[in-house]
Amino acid sequence: MGYKLSNEQVNELFQNLKKDYRIFAPKRFKKQGRYSDTDIIRYDEVDMVEDIVYKEKSHYSAKEVLTPINQTIFYFTEDEFKESKLKDNRGILIFLRPCDINAIERQDKIYLENGFEDFFYKRIRDKVKFIMMECVEGWDTCFCTAMNSNKTDNYSMAVRFEDDGLLFEVKDKEFDSYFIKRPEADFQVQFIEKNQAEVNVPKIPNKEVLKKVKEHPMWKEYDKRCEGCGSCTVACPTCTCFTTMDVMYNENANVGERRRIMSSCNIDGFDQVAGGHIFRSTVGDRMRYKVLHKVYDFKERFGENMCVGCGRCTSRCPQFISMTATINKLNNAVTEIINEK
Template structure:
């Protein structure tokens, strides 16, 4: 990560800074929602617009990833009548998003899928993506299940600013000269904002370097256990930083069948019906088949298309959100072992 000019600001000064930024930018950050979690007394941490520094949750991982700002779970694309349509409003301001290195790096993957996939740019993604800049948050604690260092997502070069919370003050690093004027009255300090250098959890991330190996892995018995474990709820993919699958649905208003809206809604390869084709045929009926498809796409399919590495930034949310406690890192380690077996000529019944 390139070195930045760094300043130390009090909380009040940070609030003044955010107020100045809000004249030009909508600002999003992870915010704690009391009793908004999976269980009655659990909190959730989700991305929301903020006005003050105190709203930002620095010390826990957000429940859902940064991508929610760009591609909400449900998004209206346009409204229609019987003879015309009108697209939904695009952001009026530019956008600043606080995010950790893994989440910011995940947007590189989103960009490839939405902007570089088949030579066609997704209009609704691009209109907000062009307005976005990122504020890097450091990671003062290790989050359970994180393995960003194993996939090289612990550092990023996409940030315009970086912020490190310092118990009553904040260090702010500038990487984009557009923000220099905001700090003209402050003196720089000697401090470098750090991102994780090592995770407690280390993953032997599998490398599938050819289609023949991928096809052999499909037949490996390691997948069988997931028929009894996976319930196909899709929680892992909804919380994933990099998953992009969606469905488009026309919602027709009850009062007038000729008026409505077209929505894009987050979907998942883990749920029944995702792979249904004309005629009603589905190709992956068992939970193990769905789970295998997801894993091999993350590890092999995405890289085979874009040649930029795995479709994963090691954020750990998929494992954290799984109600059946299925560990994605454990699956990756099993897959690495299966690759060694196949390359070593081990036979399975």
């Protein structure tokens, strides 16, 4: 069923929804951007429709709602531990574009379908429902169509932002009661069909080609360019790497809390193991690992690319390393390797 609500009516809707749900959406944080006097757009709780930034792409994704950058997972004393509690037991509604809904589905695969269920992810994921923000134009760094993440039907409601209000499609019957006596309207969600950027995702046919891809000189270029800062992975809606840290409350090392902290396969030391061995010692090696995970390894395991083509990594990279260009370069390398046989 479709409805057209003025901004005032949307704000009334929000007040009613907030009795049962926290509402998250992209929000502007003034003067907190990378450069002086620039803003950052990231996900946070919103109270009013005017808080939602929909005309610009958010710099960071909604993954922070499900997996905060810094999260206490349990508290410990000398001989016992206690899991942390959720601070709010209401449901969670998140405004997301189609690519970002697909990204959370990718995260589900890692946290819930990878041989075990992550308790801390699941307890919050079970509360989440999606409000899809229609996205028909995208930006110059987007390549969602190449990643099949430009469409989804996984949402409870969908919205189109108009100058004088919002069009709603309500798919989930749980929300019907919030729209009683609201003006009905025809609304058919549309999706982007073509991005500005063209990306050719390589098909690596076998392990022999894969081995040569790993040894290809293209990765050496990143030894010079990539700083190993991890900005790309923090912004990425599909990256899930984390580390843990124990915080002690006093000089007694047996009393404190364990935190899960977002980390990155791109940073120095992430893959260092006991004995000091490092699996990927150069930034080029780490770049290769990340890119192949995005467009090959994950697909081998789960049947679809991990990358959803949101382009945030390109936008956040201080060295202007473009994911679009990197995947196209990888595609050229794979073609070259196949043809030389």
